[in-house]
Amino acid sequence: MTADTAFWIAAVRARETERRDRLFADVYAHDLAGQRGCAIMAASERASGGENAFIPVRVRWFDDLIVSAAGRTRQVVLLGAGLDTRAFRLDLPADLDWYEIDRHEVFTAKSNVLTDCMPRCRRHVVVADVGGDWSPALLGAGFDPRAETLWVAEGLFFYLPEQAIVEMLRGAARICGSGSLLAADVTGTAGLDSPAMRPYRAWCERNGVPPPFGTDDPLALFAAGGWQLGHVTAPGAPDANYGRLPPQAGGVIPGRTHLVVGQLPALDQASQSSWNNAIRKSGGGTDGSCPIGDVRSPAPVVEHWPS
Ligand SMILES: C[S@@+](CC[C@H](N)C(=O)[O-])C[C@H]1O[C@@H](n2cnc3c(N)ncnc32)[C@H](O)[C@@H]1O
Numbered sequence: 016m017t018a019d020t021a022f023w024i025a026a027v028r029a030r031e032t033e034r035r036d037r038l039f040a041d042v043y044a045h046d047l048a049g050q051r052g053c054a055i056m057a058a059s060e061r062a063s064g065g066e067n068a069f070i071p072v073r074v075r076w077f078d079d080l081i082v083s084a085a086g087r088t089r090q091v092v093l094l095g096a097g098l099d100t101r102a103f104r105l106d107l108p109a110d111l112d113w114y115e116i117d118r119h120e121v122f123t124a125k126s127n128v129l130t131d132c133m134p135r136c137r138r139h140v141v142v143a144d145v146g147g148d149w150s151p152a153l154l155g156a157g158f159d160p161r162a163e164t165l166w167v168a169e170g171l172f173f174y175l176p177e178q179a180i181v182e183m184l185r186g187a188a189r190i191c192g193s194g195s196l197l198a199a200d201v202t203g204t205a206g207l208d209s210p211a212m213r214p215y216r217a218w219c220e221r222n223g224v225p226p227p228f229g230t231d232d233p234l235a236l237f238a239a240g241g242w243q244l245g246h247v248t249a250p251g252a253p254d255a256n257y258g259r260l261p262p263q264a265g266g267v268i269p270g271r272t273h274l275v276v277g278q279l280p281a282l283d284q285a286s287q288s289s290w291n292n293a294i295r296k297s298g299g300g301t302d303g304s305c306p307i308g309d310v311r312s313p314a315p316v317v318e319h320w321p322s
Contacts, residue, residue, distance in 0.1 A: 017174045017224065018117075018118050018120050018121050019051070019055055020055070020097070020170065020174070021097030021098045021117070021121050021124075022047070022048055022049065022051045022052035022055055022098065022124075023048075023052055023055040023056050023059060024052075024070065024097060024098070024170060025041075025044045025047040025048035025052045025097070025098040026044070026048035026052035026053050026055065026056040027056060027067070027070045027071065028041040028044035028048075028071075028074060029041065029044035029045040029047075029048050029052070030056075031071040031074070032044055032045070037071075038071050038072065038074065038075040038257050038259070039071070039074055039075050039078055039104075040104070041074075041100055041104055042104070043100045043103060043104070043128060043129060043132065044098070044100065046128045047098040047100070047124070047125065047128050047129075048098070062211055062214045062215075063211040064211060068259055068260055069250045069260065069272065070170075071259065072250055072255060072256065072257055072259050072260060073169065073170070073200055073250070073255075073274070074169075075257055076254075076255050076274055077101075077167060077169050077198065078101065078105060080165075080167075080198055080276070081101060081105060081107075081165065081167065082105055082106065082107070084165045084196060085105075085107050085108060085111055085165070087163070088111075088163050088164065088165045088194075088195075088196075089108070089110060089111055089112060089162060089163070090111070090112045090114070090158070090159060090162045090163065090164040090165070090191075091111060091112070091113050091114065091164070091165045091166075091167065092114040092115075092116065092153065092158070092164060092165070092166050092167065092187070093113075093114065093115045093116065093117075093167050093169070094116055094145050094166060094167065094168040094171055094183065094187075095116070095117055095145055095168060095169070095170070095171035095174075096115035096116060096117045096121070097117060097121060097170070098121065098124070098125055099115065099169070100129070101113075102115070102134040102135060102136055102138040103129065103132050103133070103134050103135065104135075105135065106135065107135045107136040108136060109135065109136060109137075110136070110137070111136035111137065112136070112137050112139065112157070112158070112159070113134070113136045113137060113138045113139065114139045114141055114153060114156060114158055115138065115139070115140055115141065116141045116142075116143050116145055116149055116152075116153065117142070117145075118142065118144075119142045122140050122142060126140075139156045139157060139158075140156075141153050141156045145171070145175070145179075145183055146175055146176070146179040146182075146183070148186075149183075149186070150186050150189075150190055153190075154190070158190070160190040160191060160192075161191075161192045162191065162192050163191070163192045163193065163194040163195050164187075164191035164192065164195040164196075165195070165196050165197075165198070166187045166191070166195070166196065166197035166198070167197075167198050167199075168183075168197070168198070168199035168200075169198075169199070169200060170200065171199065172199055172200070172201055172202070172228055173202050173227050173228055173229070174224075174225070174227070174228070175225065175228060176225045176228065177228055177230070177236070180228065180236065180240070181236070181239045181240045182240075183240070184197065184236075184237065184239070184240020184241060184242055184277070185240050185241050187240075188240065188241035188242060188279060189241075191279070193279060194278075194279070195278070195279050196245055196276055196277065196278050196279075197237075197242055197276070197277045197278075198274070198275065198276045198277075199274075199275055199277075200272060200273070200274050200275075201229070201230060201233040201236065201272065201273045201274075201275055202227070202228065202229035202230075202272050203229055203230070203231055203269065203270045203271040203272050203273065204229045204230065204231050204269075204270060205269075205270030205271060206229075207226075207227055207229045212227065215227060231267075231269035231270060232267075232269075233247065233267065233273045233275045234247065234267065234275070237275060237277040240277075241279075241280075242277025242278065242279065243277060243278050243279070243280050244275070244276075244277065244278075245276040245277055245278035246275070246276040247265070247266060247267055247273055247274070247275045247276070248265045248266070248273070248274050249263055249264075249265060249266070249267075249268060249271055249272060249273050249274065250263065250271075250272055250274070251263030252264060252265035252266075253265065255274055
């Protein structure tokens, strides 16, 4: 079950929280991960040969992006929210509408731990299949299709077939206002056939789960879903490093994982300038361009796999 991966990522967040030089503090992660998350993390690290240094960097990169965007956007949607606790741990405006979409099983586990905790904003839980027609459930939960929205798909695309990702991107683009953004991490193809990925591929075959998704052209993926490039970077680049990863150039380099922010076409000038400020605050470039880097050795590919 891909729901297992939610527990695994929570275990990684719990371990990061215990570090003196932590990139973020998720005080709920330990209880949310439980033994299930720790066991999956251990199995994953046995198969891939060690800790995945990218995941804490990814969490912090999305943290920074969300906090910056929340200064102007009053609506956020987490697609495949998992055991994310940002609604409880980030400094967010109280009038921010925060939607989390995932499977029932994940929300049950989450509510068992977070029962007495107060979110910082207006949190809405939406049980739906992000690979299907999820928009009626989101609209039914009060989502405003005219409002500027930040969509977040963190650690999700890897588990979905390409067509489902494109449909999800299109579905998001159809129901939000001008100035909206959609941020996702997109795995490159370099490691998809690596030995470390074999156990996960075998598990997918045994369980009828789609093989891991990756692409070397994340911008084409976003374009197919109706999103223009807002920003693209990669783990290890100056705006996605935090002193944890071997330095890499930003921009698109075939093979590796990318962190991509799409924007709806026809941003007005005020939204564009506000977005540029948000990117600047989180350490990224501001020209909205897509630097195409040289082809070089890819950074280690992120692996997410259930036990
Ligand atoms: C690797 S976890 C990431 C969770 C969270 N975004 C984070 O970074 O902690 C992937 C999440 O996507 C959810 N997911 C995968 N496929 C899904 C689907 N078709 N419908 C709803 N949720 C899905 C899983 O349940 C899981 O919670």
